[in-house]
Amino acid sequence: VRARAVAVATGAYGLQGLTPLLKNRVFPVLSNSIVTRPLTDEELQATNFLTHQAITDTRTLRFYYRLLPDRRVQIGSRSAISGAAAHQEHHYRLLVDGLARKFPALKGIRIDHSWWGWVDVSHDMMPRVVQPDPAQSIYYALGYGGNGVSFSAHAGRRMAERVAGLRGPEIELPIYDSALPFPRQGEWTAPFRRLGQSMLYRWYWLRDEIL
Ligand SMILES: Cc1cc2nc3c(=O)[nH]c(=O)nc-3n(C[C@H](O)[C@H](O)[C@H](O)COP(=O)(O)OP(=O)(O)OC[C@H]3O[C@@H](n4cnc5c(N)ncnc54)[C@H](O)[C@@H]3O)c2cc1C
Known part of the structure; x- marks a missing residue:
């Protein structure tokens, strides 16, 4: 070339x-994301989302999340150290549990999408x-x-x-x-x-x- x-x-x-x-x-550095099914009216009210802007908490290993235009919630955080370990269940669970801690009304909600990838720090x-x-x-x-x-x-x-x-x-x-x-x-x-x-x-x- x-x-x-x-x-x-x-x-x-x-x-x-x-x-x-x-x-x-x-x-x-690996990052991980999950996206829920669309929220019902009741769930939306219980979560009290007032914006579609991305939100982050104040942990050093932050969770970042947002309400998507089609009323799904996306939440992400860090993942494994190595690519070979990225598929391990506990990295997925970290996000599912993190979502339930922030929004108890979403405990057990169906997760429709999940993905991970490298970000260049x-x-x-x-x-x-x-x-x-x-x-x-x-x-x-x-x-x-x-x-x-x-x-x-x-x-x-x-x-x-x-x-x-x-x-x-x-x-x-x-x-x-x-x-x-x-x-x-x-x-x-x-x-x-x-x-x-x-x-x-x-x-x-x-x-x-x-x-
Ligand atoms: C799990 C996860 C969730 C994220 N969620 C969000 C979000 O909700 N909102 C948000 O704003 N950002 C999010 N980000 C961050 C966002 O994805 C990145 O900041 C952004 O995509 C970086 O863009 P980029 O074009 O620099 O690199 P990338 O999007 O990584 O694109 C790089 C491209 O280069 C190609 N490539 C690599 N090597 C070669 C090569 N040798 N030759 C040719 N092509 C090559 C790759 O295939 C790829 O297509 C997320 C990232 C991850 C990993």
Whole structure:
């Protein structure tokens, strides 16, 4: 393939071997979602949803949820550490139980959809829409940390402008002018990141639920 420019918009997928510019630059984290059947009038009243906007709680390992336009409830949270464990029942149960804790009227409600996937978390939790090396015509829009399709649409537009040699109306911000950072302690820590994540998940759970 011959190309004048390459734009990487692959989310958390396939980044390690794509270009050395991206090796270890994002930390893929699994996210999980479930969607209920549409709520009845009584259930809707009992849940007291006043908006379709996304809502999040204040845990470190947050639950985020919203009432969809067709009156279903979607709720999501973190999932397994590794892709191989993502199908395990207890990750699904975490969401079903979390839904019932927030909305007792929805305990036992039928779940119509469930899915999981990787989100691209950057090491400073900030996205980047940049050409990281002026000597190479490689661009990327990455590191949204699961913060949604609205930002990915915006980032796609900003990146397309850059590939076309245009400067968009964006204000001067580090997210447009700096590359995704390495792990803070240096690249040698990268192989141990999953171990650290596993320990942090346990600590955060203890802090969120017990302490
Ligand atoms: C379980 C879950 C629930 C979510 N719920 C919500 C929600 O309710 N609301 C919301 O706003 N956001 C939600 N998000 C976050 C949202 O999905 C992401 O922030 C957004 O999709 C990121 O968009 P993207 O285009 O950067 O990457 P992606 O949507 O991940 O797209 C990347 C694409 O690149 C392709 N690709 C990968 N590698 C290669 C390669 N080597 N060559 C070619 N193509 C490749 C992939 O197949 C994929 O199609 C959720 C995420 C997950 C995982």
